[in-house]
Amino acid sequence: MSLDAVLNQIDSDLTPAIDRLMELLRIPSISTDPAHKESCDKAAEWLVADLKSIGIAAEKRVTPGCPMVVGHVGEDGDGPHVLFYGHYDVQPVDPLNLWNRDPFDPAIEDTENGQVIRGRGSSDDKGQLMTFVEACRAWKAVHGKMPCRITFFFEGEEESGSPSLIPFLTENAAELKADLALVCDTSMVSRGVPSIASQLRGMLKDEFTIIGPRIDLHSGHYGGPGLNPLREISRIVASFYDEETGKVAVEGFYEGVHEVPEDQLRQWAGCGFDEAEYLNSVGYTRPHGEKGYSTLEQQWARPTLEVNGLWGGYNGAGSKTVIPSQAHCKITCRLVGDMDPDALRRKIRKHVEDRLSPDAKVVWDNDLEGSPASVMNISRPEFEAARTALSDEWNREAVFTGMGGSIPVVGYFKSILGLDAMLVGFANDDDAIHSPNEKYDVQSFHKGIRSWARILDALTK
Incomplete structure (x- = not known):
């Protein structure tokens, strides 16, 4: 299948893709607030309808809390089978007085780093989730089908502790098993530096x-x-x-x-991370942690x-x-x-x-x-294929990074479904996730879609 035609389709469809994301961002799907339960249902229904519009057999699945969205496309023999995970719920918007606009009235704004999509959930995680959906839309438009077998799994309680997640995974394990899980709920180590998270604390x-x-x-x-x-x-x-x-x-x-392998240390050293800026931005003049380890090592691997x-x-x-x-x-x-x-x-x-x-x-x-920590099996060939695909799209070496925080679903995919996970995200550190005035760079959205198209193409080969 021609990748160039898919990339051209993504470029020509960017404005409608942003419009679709704006529709989803207008839904105040705050899972932790019972007053917004109806909005969470509405967001799940929106996603089901959107997936169906590109030929994916999708359903809203009821749970004791907010619903899950599950969709399937492709059959055995259509290449690798991937499970894509994202979440459609968002954080509360308090304190509302610190927002410069209605958090659920998203808009494109100009900034010194280019255009951004401003609104709650734009980065965490609706914008990231839709990068993958839009890549699939482009594949379908160009080739009439997806590049491989895909299961879509969207959660509605990630921001409120995922109380329904483990029971749902356990009860539906046979349906959700795949060859590899893909997760888009992470960030780039530095602006413009594509990153694959290889370990979570x-x-x-x-x-x-x-x-x-x-x-x-x-x-x-x-x-x-x-x-x-x-x-x-x-x-x-x-x-x-x-x-x-x-x-x-x-x-x-x-x-x-365990100590970090030398090749990963090399990638981290050249990833563009500015230790002084990172520390100074919160009022520190020097690191105060474990001596003998860089700030990135302390944050990701210690x-x-x-x-x-x-x-x-x-x-x-x-x-x-x-x-x-x-x-x-x-x-x-x-x-x-x-x-x-x-x-x-x-x-x-x-x-x-x-x-x-x-x-x-x-x-x-x-x-x-x-x-426990989650350590990805980056020796699998899919990881290097994805790293090459990301490097080609962003025109610089993609890096395997760590993450200082935790994403529990990754551990559950391993313990319940037996799935390794690949975490690829396009957020930036200044996206203000969980904070007032959250945003997602238009470049992150656009190149994120193109990146997933490249990754899907690489995984099929």
Whole structure:
């Protein structure tokens, strides 16, 4: 099949493609707000109709929450079978007063970096989702059929914790299995640098309370001989870290961590990432993490233990001379490689319990879960084929990157469906996802469509 004809079709159809995206962006599909449940249904129905318009057998599937959209095209023997995932739900728009326009009245705006599509969901994830749909539309228009067998899977609860996802994947595993999952919910490492995420950090959450006296105490009566839980918890939190090296000092914390291969380090070094700009943009003058590792290595390939909340005692106006009965701490860990979240939780808890003073006790929150890191099998030939396709479209070497955050669906694809996932996204760091004035570059949308057309072509060969 001719790829050039498909690319020409994408170029000539760009304005109608943007119009279609605008229609979808006008639907306020905020999954976390029950008041918008009808809008989530409407967004799912819009996608079903759009997929049907290009010959895809699509359905809205009911769940206890927001519906899933599932579509199929192609038959066995039509080349590889890919599962494409995206989500149509969006984040709430608060604070509304910080938006420069109605977040659900999208528009094209001119900026110093070119034209952008402004509106909630433009980047996360409606614009990205539609890059793949539009690539398929162009294939159908030129060749009368898709380049390979494709299953479309669109979720409506990604921004609200995906409560229906695991049951749906489990119940429909046979239908959703494919050769490879494709995900477009990520960003480029730098503007104009095409990227394939090769690893996602996992997550471990925990919370503990240090309990000292049975009640809050007068600091004039007990200050000195009394154990102060705030002082106790501060000492224990400080013991999590080695100040000299920046490493986490919990015994066994780095078990399962692997060093980054030299070729990936080379790609990262040449990807255009500006460490100083990245740090200065939030008010830092230097990195403060693990010594001996670059900022990108720390963000993508090294584990962390962060204190997310620390509180106790009196927090009102003025002063209250009290020794509090309790002090509280919330922590999260980002995991890499083969780190086991359950084993790590035990190590962290042992670290705390081994350091408790007499008359102090610790109570743990046992309702928190953990998930391991996702490491993509980039030795599969499809990954290098996609990297070459992206390099051809963007006229510079595409890179295998890491991601500091987590995308749980990727782990579920592996554990429930047995699928490796390829994550290709075209968002930029300044897209303001989850924030007021979210945008998606028109270039990202246009070249994203062309990129998927190239990738689909490469995967069929």
